[in-house]
Amino acid sequence: MSDAVLQIEGLEIQFPGFAGAVHAVSGVDIEVGAGEIVGIVGESGSAKSVTAMSALRLLPKGAFDMPSGKITLLGKDLATITETEMNEMRGRDVAMIFQEPQTALNPTKKIGKQMIKVIELHTELKGKAAKDHALSLLRDMRINDAEEILDRYPFELSGGMRQRILIGMAFACSPRLLVADEPTTALDVTVQRQVLQLLHHKARQTGASVLFISHDLAVVNQFCDRVYVMYAGRVIESGKTADALGSPAHPYTQALIEALPEHAKKGEALSSIDGTVPNLVKPPTGCAFEARCTKSIEKCIQRPALKPIAADKRQVACWLKEAQNV
């Protein structure tokens, strides 16, 4: 536990709305160990991003309620530190990259200016030294004409190039944790692979932990050591990637993997999950997946807790599993 870079315990987040509060996150526990690459996977609306944003305290102030939960980042309880302290940690100890590299950089400032600003803010490097550091970060991202790129504006560069720059920037101060929110979703597939490899390589090289958010099971499978599967604001399964996605225990995870196109046989319709994600203004009191689950039993109207089913933090929240284990 003590070597955890990020620990989220019992997190609940609600967004007030006209129709009532949206219970976006209801009771999530996530832990990222030192040097670990941890994935959060789930479909849109499962609150993966909200969970990730809360790890940097990036959710807009006043726009949400957090009735319970404790977030510990590098041993610091985020509820107790000031905004100034949080700003010092952001960019230095913990960095984040986002889904849309197209818009994530200031459109009217040159790349160099934006990178150097962050470097000068968090390190002792100033002026020429900061510029040299920016150049080396870009070269690490396999950007050959780094010098020239520093002098360019974001709109002059491709999406893949911009995402590599953003990853380079995120590693500017060798953070202990990088939160990557769907970093390759907006990129085309060939660029995706390249960017992921660079990210993976850089993380392993610097020993940074990564919290990797994605809806793409294949990418998570390839990239992550451990994975949390989220559904409707809850973690429903977790474990080593090979276990959790290789032999999924929760009916939802099983259905997700079933639905991958590569599992389909030629000539058969693609498999999908019937029904829709539950309304989170009135979240189900029982298992969130109960209404769509083909294997639901009577007990599923109560909420199942996330319980260990094997070694290596292998956990699942499903009454079926509990019945089997008894």
Added chain:
Amino acid sequence: MSFLNVVRRRLIFLVLVLLGVTLITFTISHLIPGDPARMIAGDRATPEIVAKIRDDLGLDRPLYEQYARYVTGIVQGDFGTSIRPRRPVLEDLRIFFPATLELALVALLVATSLGVPLGVASAVWKNKLIDQFVRVIAVTGISTPAFWLGLLVILLFYGQLGLLPSGGRIDPSMDVPATITGFLLVDSLLAGRFDAFASAFKHLILPAFTLGFVHLGVVARQVRAALLDELQQDYVRTARANGISSFRIVFTEALPNAMIPSITVLGLALGDLLYGAVLTETVFAWPGMGAYVVNSIQALDFPAVMGFTVVVSLAYVLINLAVDLIYMAVDPRIREVS
């Protein structure tokens, strides 16, 4: 350099606009009933005298010929001779235009220096008390007639408090510094006349505030909307994730970008201020183009009215050119497209 291309294109455009503007005003002013020659000659003049005047002014020639003569004149710097005071129009404009421009520029300064900070405060503390306050000010400014506000401030600051003069550009008992730029503030400094500067400044406060207040609301609302829009952008989130403080995000990241669309509003405001000054000038007895053009219209003084129109159109096009150039200077994306 693309800057030069824009300037070149705009100058060609300018010529076309001026041709259009003069053609329209020329046609209208010669189609409306009324005989300038009769106005000059007076009631008791014989038809022979009227005919002579008409002949002197070329009013008996075909319209296209008169127009061609007029345009040729402008190109040579001759705006014709005004009918009423029988003086070259250019000479009058040279006196009255700087007075109006000085007032408009100071009013713009008032609108900007108050409007931008209010807009920023309003966006940063959205829906808080200060935002409500700024929104009330903005709506009040937009919906207050300038001449009425002018009367109110005269009543208060001149009538009740006796702090500021009620009208004119300078203390009537004071020697006016030699005209160099036509801007009294600048001319008195150039002449080293600080007493004249102080007096001119005092005379400017009320009309400039009155005129500026109306646009202050427009500027504040524009800056508020643009800044709120920028603060929603992804790059602001990136900046936050990089540990840049909220203060620096507003002032070094979002505000410069929010000012780009606001430049258009400021340019339009200056154009409006130029001819919107007419009523305000009347209230404050400001010796600018406003009073001049109103009197000229009543006297059917076509050369004077057209001179005014040409100058204001010219100013409009030049302001727009300036806005475009500023755009290019501050936004690399526009530079690229050009």
